[in-house]
Amino acid sequence: MKIIKTCLTAIISSVLIFSPMAYADKWSDQFPHIKATGDIPGECSYESMSKKNYKGKTLKINTHAVPVMGEPTALHAEQFAKLTGAKVDVTHTPAGDLYAKAMVPFQAGQAPYDIVFGFSNFINDWRRYLEPVPKKYVEMKQMQDVTPSHIGIASWDGVMYQFPVDGDRHYLKYRKDVIDNPKYQKKYKADTGKELRVPRTWKEYGEMAAYFNDWDWDGDGEKEYGSAEVMKKDDLMYAAFYSRSAAYSKNPKTPGGFFFDLETMKPLINNPGFVEALTDWVEATKYVPPGGINFGLGDEIGSFGGGQTLFSFSWDDAFVAAMQPDSPINNKVGAAQLPGAMKVWNRESNSWDEGFNQAPFFVWGWAVGVAKKSKEKEMAFDYLCFFANEANHQADIGIGRFGVNPFRDADFQADVWTQIGWDKDIAQSYVDTLAEMEKSKNRVFPLRVPGTFEFNAALATAAAKALAGQLSPQAALDEAAKQWEDILNRVGKDNVRKAYAVGVAMEDNKL
Amino acid sequence: MNFKHKYVFLFPGLFVLIGILIFPIIFTIRLSLSGWNSYTPEMNFIGITNYIRLFTDDPRFWESFFRLSFLSVSTVILQYIIGFALALMVWREIKFKRFFRVIFLIPMMTTPVIMTVIWRTFFHESLGPVNDLLGHIGIGPILWLSDPVIAKFTVIIVEVWQWTPFMFLLLLAGLLSLPKEPFLAAAIDGASSFRKFVYVTFPLMAPISIGAIIIRLIEASKIMDTVFVLTSGGPGTATETSSFYIYIKGLREFQMGYAATLSFTYLVIMIISLTIIAKVLTKLMIKE
Numbered sequence: 001m002k003i004i005k006t007c008l009t010a011i012i013s014s015v016l017i018f019s020p021m022a023y024a025d026k027w028s029d030q031f032p033h034i035k036a037t038g039d040i041p042g043e044c045s046y047e048s049m050s051k052k053n054y055k056g057k058t059l060k061i062n063t064h065a066v067p068v069m070g071e072p073t074a075l076h077a078e079q080f081a082k083l084t085g086a087k088v089d090v091t092h093t094p095a096g097d098l099y100a101k102a103m104v105p106f107q108a109g110q111a112p113y114d115i116v117f118g119f120s121n122f123i124n125d126w127r128r129y130l131e132p133v134p135k136k137y138v139e140m141k142q143m144q145d146v147t148p149s150h151i152g153i154a155s156w157d158g159v160m161y162q163f164p165v166d167g168d169r170h171y172l173k174y175r176k177d178v179i180d181n182p183k184y185q186k187k188y189k190a191d192t193g194k195e196l197r198v199p200r201t202w203k204e205y206g207e208m209a210a211y212f213n214d215w216d217w218d219g220d221g222e223k224e225y226g227s228a229e230v231m232k233k234d235d236l237m238y239a240a241f242y243s244r245s246a247a248y249s250k251n252p253k254t255p256g257g258f259f260f261d262l263e264t265m266k267p268l269i270n271n272p273g274f275v276e277a278l279t280d281w282v283e284a285t286k287y288v289p290p291g292g293i294n295f296g297l298g299d300e301i302g303s304f305g306g307g308q309t310l311f312s313f314s315w316d317d318a319f320v321a322a323m324q325p326d327s328p329i330n331n332k333v334g335a336a337q338l339p340g341a342m343k344v345w346n347r348e349s350n351s352w353d354e355g356f357n358q359a360p361f362f363v364w365g366w367a368v369g370v371a372k373k374s375k376e377k378e379m380a381f382d383y384l385c386f387f388a389n390e391a392n393h394q395a396d397i398g399i400g401r402f403g404v405n406p407f408r409d410a411d412f413q414a415d416v417w418t419q420i421g422w423d424k425d426i427a428q429s430y431v432d433t434l435a436e437m438e439k440s441k442n443r444v445f446p447l448r449v450p451g452t453f454e455f456n457a458a459l460a461t462a463a464a465k466a467l468a469g470q471l472s473p474q475a476a477l478d479e480a481a482k483q484w485e486d487i488l489n490r491v492g493k494d495n496v497r498k499a500y501a502v503g504v505a506m507e508d509n510k511l
Numbered sequence: 512m513n514f515k516h517k518y519v520f521l522f523p524g525l526f527v528l529i530g531i532l533i534f535p536i537i538f539t540i541r542l543s544l545s546g547w548n549s550y551t552p553e554m555n556f557i558g559i560t561n562y563i564r565l566f567t568d569d570p571r572f573w574e575s576f577f578r579l580s581f582l583s584v585s586t587v588i589l590q591y592i593i594g595f596a597l598a599l600m601v602w603r604e605i606k607f608k609r610f611f612r613v614i615f616l617i618p619m620m621t622t623p624v625i626m627t628v629i630w631r632t633f634f635h636e637s638l639g640p641v642n643d644l645l646g647h648i649g650i651g652p653i654l655w656l657s658d659p660v661i662a663k664f665t666v667i668i669v670e671v672w673q674w675t676p677f678m679f680l681l682l683l684a685g686l687l688s689l690p691k692e693p694f695l696a697a698a699i700d701g702a703s704s705f706r707k708f709v710y711v712t713f714p715l716m717a718p719i720s721i722g723a724i725i726i727r728l729i730e731a732s733k734i735m736d737t738v739f740v741l742t743s744g745g746p747g748t749a750t751e752t753s754s755f756y757i758y759i760k761g762l763r764e765f766q767m768g769y770a771a772t773l774s775f776t777y778l779v780i781m782i783i784s785l786t787i788i789a790k791v792l793t794k795l796m797i798k799e
Contacts, residue, residue: 100762107552125549125765225637233745234763291636293657293746308637450550454764461571461748468659468747486568491550 027391031079034391036419043140044385046083054379055085061383062101062113065092068298068317068403069117069166069366072396076387083386086379096234099453102126102371111373114380120153120168121364121446123161124499125453130369131377133160137385142393147438149362150407152506153445161369163384167407168365170243171433172205173304173312173319174198176334176426178217179208200356202244202280202339205311206287212310213287220307226287227311228303228318232296233464238456241463242444243313243361244281247341249273250359252442254348255508259447259455260484261347262504265493267484269459270477272352273345278466278473285467293467305329305400313338315363319430321400323422331423335433360437364446366403406434445506449499451491458483536778542771549765561772571748572756572773576780579752582663583731586670591724593671594678599712602686612683619676627740630669631656634741659749662742666750669737674730678723685719686712717796725789732781753777 027039027046039046059080063073070092077088091113093101102116106129118126137143138160146154146164154162178184179198188196188211199205209226217224230240249258249271256262259269268274285293289308292299297314304312305321307329312318322333340358368387370380386392396404397411398420406412412435417427437443447455462480465471471479488496546557565572601611618626633641634655645651655665693715697707735754738744744751744759757777761770 096763100765103549103765232743233747234743234759289637290642290652291654291657294636294742296743303637451548451764453549454766457759457764464745465747468657468745468749470659470747470749490546490548495550 030082033075033079033395037391037394040390040394042142042389044142044382044389045391046079046389049080049083049382049386052084052382054382057376057379058087058089059115059376059379059383060089060091060113061115061117062091062093062098063115063117063368064098064366064403065094067401072387072392072399072402072404073117076392077383080383080386084379084382088383095236099125102129106371109373111371111375113371114374114376115368115370115383117366117368119364120162120367121448121452121456122367123154123156124448124450126369127156127159127161129372130161131372131374133163133370134381137163137381140385142385142388142390145408145410147407147409149438149443149506153362153365154367157502162367163369163381163388164407165368165384165388165404166366167405167411168315168363169434169437170239170314170338170361170363171316171319171437172199172336172338173322174334174336175218175307175310175329175332177329177332178212178310179334184217198334198336199311199339201341202247202277203342205339206280206283209284209287209309209311217310218307222308224307225289225292225309227284228292228295228300228309229281229284229288229312230295230297230300230314231281231285231288231293231464231467232299233460234457236297237463238460239361239363239446240314241277241281241459242446243338243363245269245274245277246359246361246444247339247344247357248276249345250442250444250507251344251346251353251357253353254346255504257500257504258444258507260496260500262497262501265488265497265500267481267488268347269484270474270481271345271347274477275473276341276345278463278477281463282466282469282473301400307332315365315403316405317400317403319400320398320405323417323426324400325421330421331426334426335430337433337436357442358440359442359444360440361444362437362446364448365405365407412438441509443507445503447500448503449491449496451487451496454487454491455484458487536775539771539775542768543775545768545771547767547771548769557768561769562776564769565772565776571751572753574748575751575756576753576777578663578750579732579734579754582666582670582734582750582752583728586667586674586734587724587727587731589667589671590675590678590727591720593675594723595682595716595720597675597679598682598686599708602683615679616676618673619680621673623673623736624740626673627669627737630672631741634665656742657746659746662746662750666734666737666741669741670731670734673737674727677730678727681719681723681726682716685716685723689715714797721789721792721796724792725785728785728788729781732785 028035031046041047061073061077064070074090077090080086081088098118099122102113102118103125105112147167150164150167154160154164179196185196188194192207192211194207196208199208212224213226214223216222230237249268257268260267289303295303300312300314301318301321303309304318305327319333319335321327322329324330337358337360340356342356343352343354344357346353368384370377374380394416396402397406410416412431414424414427414431417430418424459480462476466473466476541554543561544556544558545554547554597615601608633639636642636652636654636657641655642652645653654661656662693711694707697711702710733754734752735758738750738752738755742750744755757770757773760766760773
């Protein structure tokens with residue numbers, strides 16, 4: 001009897017101890033996407049979703065074109081359909097049309113899509129048509145790990161409207177094999193009298209990029225260039241410009257607005273800080289690859305990820321793409337915070353404050369919400385929760401083309417990245433860069449006010465004119481500021497101020 | 512017979528006309544008098560505010576309109592010249608005539624957006640094959656898409672490639688329908704090929720040419736897909752055309768009311784200018 005009891009205890013203990021592993025094996029066999037981790041227990045894990053029954057129901061999703069965000073949406077839709085029996089229709093839309101494709105039916109009171117993907121800075125225009133994320137999802141374990149900045153980005157006045165699936169910021173990417181190379185450090189010192197190091201300021205960035213421009217510095221028989229940047233109008237270039245402007249214009253001594261003076265709502269984008277940044281950027285057209293002035297995000301990722309340039313700065317995707325095993329510069333890249341500046345504009349004293357200043361830019365990222373008029377809200381939130389479950393998230397962030405980037409505290413551990421083949425030092429520099437940005441007290445958040453698109457488009461058009469040599473930086477930004485005034489008058493200063501105050505509170509560390 | 516009910520038979524056509532033409536125009540006019548945008552999605556009435564803004568405070572629209580005029584006129588002239596030359600070539604008795612006729616039509620049969628993506632790849636300044644080939648003979652790199660002047664010519668190249676076959680098709684059909692007698696008379700008189708073209712072929716082809724040019728001008732003035740894919744209106748605003756600008760205002764910035772103002776103004780300008788162009792062409796090309 002004792003032997004039987006012992007055997008039974010052993011069997012039960014084995015089942016209990018190894019059951020998670022058994023699930024992991026079971027699910028990763030069926031879904032190879034999560035083979036590295038298997039299923040990770042949670043409210044929206046593979047196991048949990050398999051218990052849902054949405055047979056006979058259809059979920060309609062509008063997402064971005066393949067691959068960036070479009071590919072993971074489709075992949076997780078297929079998995080969700082297999083697990084729950086639901087039918088999932090995924091529509092892919094180019095980035096520039098995501099806003100209108102949701103907004104037109106929203107305004108007409110229709111819901112052709114249950115789930116709409118877009119950018120996080122759409123939140124103010126979209127929130128009245130989106131269903132707030134229900135409490136049970138907000139309080140889930142997987143949500144507790146999302147960083148406060150990204151909770152803030154997905155929320156408005158404390159209400160979460162966008163389900164966090166992605167985290168974005170702009171930071172510097174550089175070729176470690178050049179910057180850390182003693183031979184080039186010596187040569188650079190001899191030729192310029194300056195140190196070759198990770199650039200601390202945009203001026204240093206420009207000097208190094210110009211030096212390493214238009215010659216074959218990696219010995220592959222092809223010329224390389226200084227920098228790859230998003231300079232194409234209407235292709236997110238305004239975000240690149242804000243990144244370059246933050247160090248010159250985000251003065252920690254003058255809280256109360258980066259884009260506008262919150263008190264007067266006077267646009268600040270033509271102040272000397274922004275003009276200095278645009279002047280640097282016009283200079284940058286000399287050290288980008290041929291055609292670099294027309295680079296969109298995809299070109300920038302391809303150019304830096306393909307080993308064509310020394311520097312780049314934008315979203316994580318270029319870095320992750322460069323670190324994938326099939327990349328020609330795998331484990332040859334480094335990450336650092338955006339360069340700073342040795343002076344920052346003080347709008348109160350109307351003069352430059354001398355001294356080093358740095359300001360991370362928490363640029364908008366991919367965001368997704370559930371339409372208020374959707375008839376399948378529960379299924380829609382389950383899908384989003386499944387999309388972002390821990391197993392999927394860990395697999396997704398390691399694939400550069402997916403466009404899913406870190407937004408959870410757990411992502412800022414070097415081990416997560418060394419497990420997928422990253423060099424330990426690079427993984428550490430990457431997570432340190434991201435973590436430092438989270439800790440910074442001098443951050444810039446994207447503009448999220450009524451008419452965001454109009455403001456950004458006006459700025460992008462003006463900056464593009466300066467880059468193309470059609471206008472001087474000052475004239476271009478004066479033109480943009482004038483247009484911002486016009487937009488303010490159309491939208492109403494108070495409407496914009498009210499919305500802008502939310503972002504300013506985040507920037508001023510009051511939220 | 513006084514058959515009053517005959518008007519009943521007009522109703523189906525009339526309904527269709529109202530549905531697809533009259534209603535959209537009236538709706539656009541009404542929309543243009545509203546401030547519909549992303550933050551006030553309603554058909555409020557703001558009078559002619561949008562029109563005042565357009566005529567007093569929007570140089571970008573007028574710049575894009577003049578750019579469009581340059582692009583459409585230059586592309587249509589080139590398409591006409593090349594299309595006429597190709598049509599004349601296969602009009603004659605040459606070997607593989609049918610083969611050439613099909614080959615010349617291929618660009619028109621392809622999807623413009625897809626072909627423009629391919630052209631964009633060709634003209635990619637650092638990765639594209641065009642600069643690579645030119646580099647082998649010591650030319651370049653040419654900034655096909657990032658120089659404000661060259662980018663306009665790149666758009667023209669793509670447009671001419673895509674739409675010359677249409678011109679070729681119309682002109683070839685015209686040539687094939689010409690009467691034989693004037694050519695026989697010219698041959699009897701010993702006219703050279705050049706004189707036959709100048710005094711017989713070209714005048715006889717004038718009505719068809721005017722029709723073809725007007726049709727192409729109407730189409731070219733709506734140029735959008737090529738610009739959208741190839742340059743996105745850049746660098747700066749160097750290749751932005753009216754339709755692309757209206758698209759930006761309407762569907763990117765969601766200023767529906769203002770975009771309707773731009774559309775309606777553009778429609779009026781196009782009707783007036785195309786009518787004038789047709790009259791001028793008729794006067795120049797058709798001798799009484």
